[in-house]
Amino acid sequence: MKNNKEIKKTGNIRVQSQHKILIAASTEFVLQGYKGATVQSIADRAGLPKANILYYFKNKENIYHAVLEHTLQMWDEGIGDITPEDGPKAAIEKFIDAKVRMSFKHPESSKIYAMEIIQGAQHLKDFARTYQRKWVREKAQLFQKWIDNGEMRDVDPIHLIFLIWSSTQHYADFETQILTIMNRAEYEEEDVEHVISFLTDMILRGCGLK
């Protein structure tokens, strides 16, 4: 018990520091890009001396990898699962709901991921790419089944997923532009619900489900 407690304590320092660093690094990577984010700037934002950062993460690339992993994990947890039992309507509703909430709750994750893809996914491991291909194709097959069953209109399921993906992600990635256009300083609570209902309505109709 004593032992356990002590391990926990040191563990906590490690975990806490690493977490603080990860958060600071995420912000810096979004704001300045991979090369533009300096270890010093991450250290300053985390409130730690630079050498301490390099104590917890061997080097800058490792920090970035950790941030990416954190991002992917967040995505994986946040995106609920769609099952055959859902049927097309509930599936689309669930998917849009989860994705919009993630965009508003973790915009940095979305942004880092977007930048990584835009730049050619140079740091993304193969397994992550393969994983996503599998994920999309799996979900696309579900939609195809529903289409074959006459439960929804015949639309290209892969592109349907792209549509949901892009339109939801947009509110995170293009936050700056959207706020400028709406003449706002930041998003408000009700925006999330408004966006969810707008997109759900549009896309369900597009699929002939409303």
Next chain:
Amino acid sequence: MKNNKEIKKTGNIRVQSQHKILIAASTEFVLQGYKGATVQSIADRAGLPKANILYYFKNKENIYHAVLEHTLQMWDEGIGDITPEDGPKAAIEKFIDAKVRMSFKHPESSKIYAMEIIQGAQHLKDFARTYQRKWVREKAQLFQKWIDNGEMRDVDPIHLIFLIWSSTQHYADFETQILTIMNRAEYEEEDVEHVISFLTDMILRGCGLK
């Protein structure tokens, strides 16, 4: 006449070099980000010595500004105009068509713009932001008129524009991911038409126009 010709000749060298540099710089900025793109890498890609680059552009930031301007101009030219006479159906069709073609034809422009926005539009001049706000609000008003006239379903016009914007832009920005998922090396001719018809169909239905 002689004079004119000579001016043109020297002018051409200038214009040609600057253009070569701009193209090379665009690629580097997309691939490596602003800080990650080095003047040397731009020079190598353009096939010119570094000092020559700095002869045509005072410094790195100027290169980037030129690239951004080039991008915005491209957008401005590529995006046809929507007029009150079009009516909602033609307007949406025109908008989607133009935007998708741009995404496939000039993905780098789209990517650079996206990265700039994601990073908080730090380099984007105020006038550009104001311009876009005006553009979106203007078009949104058009849609609102059509809605008030009963020519289309009552959907939030601002978010409708966001939807069209995001879903079309996606094919440029997330090229890498999309190609991975579709298990392809690059886009093909027919993809453009397929995407246009898919998105047009979905969104027109969403607006109750089909």
Next chain:
DNA sequence: CTACCTGTTGACCATATAGTTAAGTTTTAT
């Protein structure tokens, strides 16, 4: 021919930055 303008380029420099090291301090285990 000469003066001049445009463009070309290698060499150079100041600075910023990733990463190391070594000397310390604090915490934990026995």
Next chain:
DNA sequence: ATAAAACTTAACTATATGGTCAACAGGTAG
């Protein structure tokens, strides 16, 4: 109490990079 392990941090180093400069080339005008 003591040894070991975990953590902290200032100082340092090697390198990469933005930007300058001075020398040079080629064509044009008078």
